[in-house]
Amino acid sequence: MKKKVAVVFGGRSVEHEVSVITGLQVIENIDKEKYDVIPIYINKEGKWLTGDALLDFENFKNDNLKGLKEIILTSIYNDNKIYLHPEKIGLFSKKLIDNIDVVFPALHGTNGEDGTLQGVFELLNIPYVGGSVLGSAVGMDKIMMKSVFKAYELPMVDYIWFFRRKWDENKEEIIKEAEEKLGYPVFVKPANLGSSIGISKATDREKLKEAVEIAIRYDRKIIIEKGVENPREINCAVLGYDDKIKTSVCEEPVGWQDLLSYEDKYIKSNSKSGKGDRRIIPADLKDNIKEEIESLAKKAFMAVDGRGVARIDFLVDKDENIYVNEINTLPGSISYYLWEPAGITFKDLINELIEIAMEVHREKNKNMYSYDVDLFKQIDIKKKSIKS
Template structure:
């Protein structure tokens, strides 16, 4: 019997963060211990096609190797290469026993829509597969900033002022919404799609014309829009790891190269600076860590998340901004760097996340469904 843990890595996907996901998968595959794990890659194209690759015996040499683009003469071979996820779903539907060599745990490395929004997690739940990271509910809440803010408010977590509305409301109440935002939040303000990550579709509005244009931009990516009050603040982040007993890393600070930490500042210009640990008072660092755990529990988190905060410059007041249930995970991303500073290596993080996934799955197996 194979003593190695068989891990299926899923990456790519239909979201605007497809390329970010590929970079994450490349980094993770290079860091795994191949003496301990068998790694089976699953690439989801930008159009949603699933493509499986062979079991990896060594790290890939380049990101391009992760796409498994079929050659003209290899289409039949690709069509015959049933992915274990698809096979398991078919067996589930047919009521057959699962194969002995089934995947032990799935590791989704998908960012944004169809990846960290609960959809892929629901597929794994239906297939009764252990998987790394947040469950269906926490993933969906972590993606939907409007619902997330509602839960944070219920948990008593301080937040900057905000409003949210749907495309339907915008089309029928445009002027009333603009007036309410101006009155409640003022300028400048930030406009975001409610369900997207990596700051895609986010704009800073300084007047009514820019606000209306920013809403139109956000509605390209989602049917729901969130508008947030501007605060002159430092951006503090902390990593959370665990299930029922989550622990936190040291906090870090993002000093953005742009007006705000947008997609360009995160992934393109390379000028933003991460300060780890953040140069903040010990009592502030402790508050950040406590609030991060409170936010993690407010969304019923599991596995991992990164919690992001605003630290207002004028008075040092903390506001939670959001949590990210599938944060950037390259060795140069904030999440693993914060853990590295806290004494947990990148490879140890991978081991821990897989262990947490299996533990959570085993706990769920004890539940009873039906009468």
Template structure:
């Protein structure tokens, strides 16, 4: 019997389209003899759909028409403990359950998918799922918390200042002064909880800083301002594994059209028609990165440490900045559900995409077995021990 894998994609995020691309690539490369694939698409207005129609990228050009043909569904847990995909609304007559689910495979980038929200829902359903858990997902998504943890763990990060957009609005001059004193210009301004370079811009003076903060504030309440390395090399490295064992991929050297890699560089630059046809692997890049064996090993070791420091699982991509003048490596960010799942970084090392996907699913099932040995609740009823009604902390101890 094949393992039933629910691949969840789309979602409420500015990276919605990238998620669709990544998920359909993964589905096309899964071992169909071993896995039964259940596509679960989440629309931008939070409605779930399934159907064979969801598997053809061309159908998404007419999204309204596609969703009119697809079946609305929900994931739910039945009374006998099974996790199922069922029609929504449930029909009065006939079969409502379309399929059972053995393991979920979230491939949603950005908010409500990569930040622990979806993972929390899957935890409540008590279904095994691929990738990072709630804590590592939310920590990896929030650049402020991520940087704080890495800094306090003696892992290299660039100097930064962070604030809430309301704090900036209340006293922009104070924050401008702080940024000038601690970082100086130029700086990079980022929303704290988005990926794919959305809302990111450079500022070389106070006027540009104000514009950059205004842009970032449209996407997030929390803003990060970092010192910009001007003579830099951008390098990415993927890590696969869990808390017990990890391995690092080959490194890639990413070539953007500006000082930092933009959304267009990542998802439009490599497409002949200007569309996001391939995801991150369409970006201009050099594989393996031309940084020498010593720097490559340094990046790989830091990547593995940063992965396990957050308690990650599955596959992540850690993005680095190398300051060529200071000859120093800095962690830029971790992507807990990277675009294209970074398969292009594993294939050069002899790990085909199909094999990598199989390992990811097996890691999800391993985590479920590991957790099965833990105690999450106590089989007792404290209410039955009380006498004389509720007495709070001074009640009966019997």
């Protein structure tokens, strides 16, 4: 019997549009012989919607999303299913739209990639693809991510960070700290965002001020990173769960040094291989550099309790020093193109991700969630103490 997979996409995020693209790519490439797909679209107002109109990308292009039903989710904890109900029930309307066996989140950025959505599915006790609440949250917050990587002694560029409030109160203090500790050039980023949105390169004091003013529009926490001179960017994906993990081939994005824009990432970078394209796959690396990157990718993945798939981005300087730049958990990066050289198609990758989700869910349900002790009889609420 086919399992029912809900692909959730859209969301209240500046990365809404790319999330729609990711969701429809997953729906297009999922194994239809193994799974029935239920599309769930979260619009920019935060409404959860489903309907066949979501399956056609042209409807998004033409703003022609008609006949969609607004839904709410419920579950029976031991049933391991989610039930979709109409948000508003009329006298003759169906009380149940469908049920779901597993969820494939495809929401980029805020409220989707940061552990928020994952927490919903944890509470519903439903299998879901990709990182845990913890792994997603740490992977999304660049400051927390770097703190974890530092604890695991992973190599990183120097950085400072601060709250938006501090910038408003004392810009000069932050600028002085950045200049003394990092110098120029630097990259300024919102702590919680992806797709290059809000990120700028600064080569002097005035550009640094401009870069921070852009970044603080998107987050209350800002990070400033030391720029590496003429670096190569090398990316490597990791797939698996716990210590059963493997690495993909490495890629080298071409022409990124001045910072890839949102358009560069999602429109211009469709080329998949060969020199002169937007990506070189596999990257031309010495064996020792390739092996070190693969090892660091696995360590970074395990450091955030990774599961499913994630892409880890590296910088390699002219002296061949390697720095971990960041980890992009699913759905920030499905990275199917990094697995294709190993014979793993997009369809195969989706299958494996769903299988990992089911395995993680089985493992979770081995945990004990009750502890039999007659605590109520030991507590006097009025005295706010436990009888010894």
